[in-house]
Amino acid sequence: MRPTTPADSPPVIVVEGLTAGYGDLIILENVSFEVYPGEILVILGGSGCGKSTLMKNLIGLYKPLAGRVLIKGVDVNSHDETELRQLRRNVGVAFQSGALFGSMTIAENIALPLREYTTLAQETIDRLVRLKLSMVGLAGYDHHLPGELSGGMQKRVGLARALALDPAVVFFDEPSAGLDPVTGVELDLLIKDINAAMGTTMVVVTHELLSIFTIAHRVVMLDKGERGIIARGDPRYLREHSTDPRVWNFFNRQPSFSRGGENRYGQKNL
Amino acid sequence: MALADNMTKTPADAAHCSVVAEGEQGREITLRLAGRISLDNRHLLAAKIKALLRHYAPHRLTVDLGGIEFLDSAGALLLVELEEVARTASLPCDFVRLSEASRRLLNLIDRQALAAPPLKALAPPGFLDQVGQITRTILHDFFALISFAGELLRALVQAFLHPQRVRWQYVLFYMKRVGVDALPILGMMSLLLGLVMAFMSSLQLKQLGATVFVSSLVAIAMVKELGPLLTAILVAGRSGSAFAAEIGTMMVNEEVDALVVMGFNPMHFLAAPKVLAAMVVVPLLSAYAILIGILGGIIVGVTLLDLTLFTYVNETRKAIDLFDLISSLFKSLVFAIIIAAVGCQRGFQVKGGAEAVGAFTTSAVVTGIFLIIVVDALFAIALHYIG
Known part of the structure; x- marks a missing residue:
């Protein structure tokens, strides 16, 4: 269900002239882009470029200083409770470190959105929880507490919780960071499978190159100095053809700490 | 656009799925599933399928998934459950005309993992257990306080x-x-x-x-x-x-x-x-x-x-x-x-x-x-x- 060309259906997420920051500190200025149905869009960039700030603005945790974010036509900072609830029902967010509720078991954590938004019988909820757990490779951990699981496992439970309602839009903050390489790849494949099977629109914040090339249909690259987007498009195309040295260096793993015109491998910087 | 978007799942979706049975009672039947099968309407569909199976009491079941427009994981779980019901009743069951998306989703479901018991039982501790645990906590607390003071x-x-x-x-x-x-x-x-x-x-x-x-x-x-x-x-x-x-x-x-x-x-x-x-x-x-x-x-x-x-x-x-x-x-x-x-x-x-x-x-x-x-x-x- 991968979109053939992005423009053939109306976008799911529209970011219009977004300016974000904290107080007087502007991190992103006048950023605009769209995410189309069934697309996996990766937001990338070096440390401190505002990836997480952008993500928090996209999901409505922070209020933008200017501009707006629409998901399915609804402003994420809307004051209409019904509209917002409908929006939350259709949006899942997997946080960087899981953000599990420490006092609830794993099963209760995943069942929470199911209990809130559906009227399913307990038995069905239990089965759905087990299904989600088996999807992230953690079958059997139903009754454990988050504190009893490793960091990577907690993160995967967070992913399972974000997918509990099979939302139409899912946000992932660094899904494979801090996981062992095998589990990281498995998660990437799971993300791809879910996207392909249910046409879920996904926005992923990551800087793992392998992950980007595996899952991304399209990327948006942010830069700290520019306070905005410096590249967008297919990551494979950008790797080969970008003329911007910052973009080229990122995709070709070139260090950018200042050294004359040459990097430490003796190659000339573009 | 807005909330009328076709990807928004609302209870109104209930109307967007259907199941029809074709065949003879006591013989071979075909269940034709169509529409959107999701978290919001799976219980309706489950009830309908159950009623149809009881009514027809077939010897052989074919499930036609060709009409399905959208299937989420809750819907896929319903299909797996149907398969299980058929197996326990030793009823031969086939899924036909799966779309590529549905097949991928069904592949994601690990049937063994679904059936396996949790690694840790959720049993509330008994009275004696509790007394023992509290005593241990108090003693432990006391020694911890003493060693901390030191x-x-x-x-x-x-x-x-x-x-x-x-x-x-x-x-x-x-x-x-x-x-x-x-x-x-x-x-x-x-x-x-x-x-x-x-x-x-x-x-x-x-x-x-x-x-x-x-x-x-x-x-x-x-x-x-x-x-x-x-x-x-x-x-x-x-x-x-x-x-x-x-x-x-x-x-x-x-x-x-x-x-x-x-x-x-x-x-x-x-x-x-x-x-x-x-x-x-x-x-x-x-x-x-x-x-x-x-x-x-x-x-x-x-x-x-x-x-x-x-x-x-x-x-x-x-x-x-x-x-x-x-x-x-x-x-x-x-x-x-x-x-x-x-x-x-x-x-x-x-x-x-x-x-x-x-x-x-x-x-x-x-x-x-x-x-x-x-x-x-x-x-x-x-x-x-x-x-």
Whole structure:
């Protein structure tokens, strides 16, 4: 269900002239882009470029200083409770470190959105929880507490919780960071499978190159100095053809700490 | 666009799925599923399928998935369940005309994992288990407190032997936090306490014509008991809890582990400055509370009881002696150690997450106040015999 060309259906997420920051500190200025149905869009960039700030603005945790974010036509900072609830029902967010509720078991954590938004019988909820757990490779951990699981496992439970309602839009903050390489790849494949099977629109914040090339249909690259987007498009195309040295260096793993015109491998910087 | 978008799942979706059975009763039938099968309408579909199977009681089942427009994982689970039902009834069951998307989704479902029991049973502990666990916790708590007291004592002795190694800037910081910042609220409370005590006692003493004793009553009560006690309870609530929460959060964030591996002694680094700061400022706070309390008494005495300022102060001076004051400030010093030590110790006990921080913060205040009352009683008995 991968979109053939992005423009053939109306976008799911529209970011219009977004300016974000904290107080007087502007991190992103006048950023605009769209995410189309069934697309996996990766937001990338070096440390401190505002990836997480952008993500928090996209999901409505922070209020933008200017501009707006629409998901399915609804402003994420809307004051209409019904509209917002409908929006939350259709949006899942997997946080960087899981953000599990420490006092609830794993099963209760995943069942929470199911209990809130559906009227399913307990038995069905239990089965759905087990299904989600088996999807992230953690079958059997139903009754454990988050504190009893490793960091990577907690993160995967967070992913399972974000997918509990099979939302139409899912946000992932660094899904494979801090996981062992095998589990990281498995998660990437799971993300791809879910996207392909249910046409879920996904926005992923990551800087793992392998992950980007595996899952991304399209990327948006942010830069700290520019306070905005410096590249967008297919990551494979950008790797080969970008003329911007910052973009080229990122995709070709070139260090950018200042050294004359040459990097430490003796190659000339573009 | 907006919410009418075809990807939005609402209960109205119920109308967007259908199941039709074709075939003969008792023979082979085909179930044709169509539309959107999702979390919101799977229960309707499940009921319909169940009714159809009961009605037709087929020998062979073919499920045609060609008409499915959208299937989410809850819908896919329904198909897996249908397959299971068929298998238990030893009914041959085939899925035909799967779309690529549906096939991928069904492949994601690990049937073995669904059937496997959880690794850990969720059994509430029995009565004996609970008694045993509580006993163990209490004993463990007791030993932990003793060993903490020992370590703290060692850290304090070291601080006195090598004062240059104490992190004095933190001691000053906590002196401000525990002491200076508490002045307004403590002043307010002591003043009101002094006022109320003087006023209430004057109502009784007036009948005996002994209003002049209001001053000694307020003085003795504030100096011997209420001043140090009020201060200690306030500091336990304000600062004991803050110490526990601060160290507890550091435990959760592995900051304490980081200190250990960098060669710092957490007791020295985190607990000692807090305890030292409390030891300095809590007796001072007590003296302040006593003074303000007596001031409250003076206000009532001078304005309502026709006592002169000179008489009131003179009576107050006669009622208490230096020994009372010094023993009371020493008591405050002991309270300070208890509050700060319990706060830090509870903080170091935190394991797990946010909930544990809350539990141990509560425990820091409760244990702190409990120990203060016990020690206060011991002091009352000891001072009775010494004085």
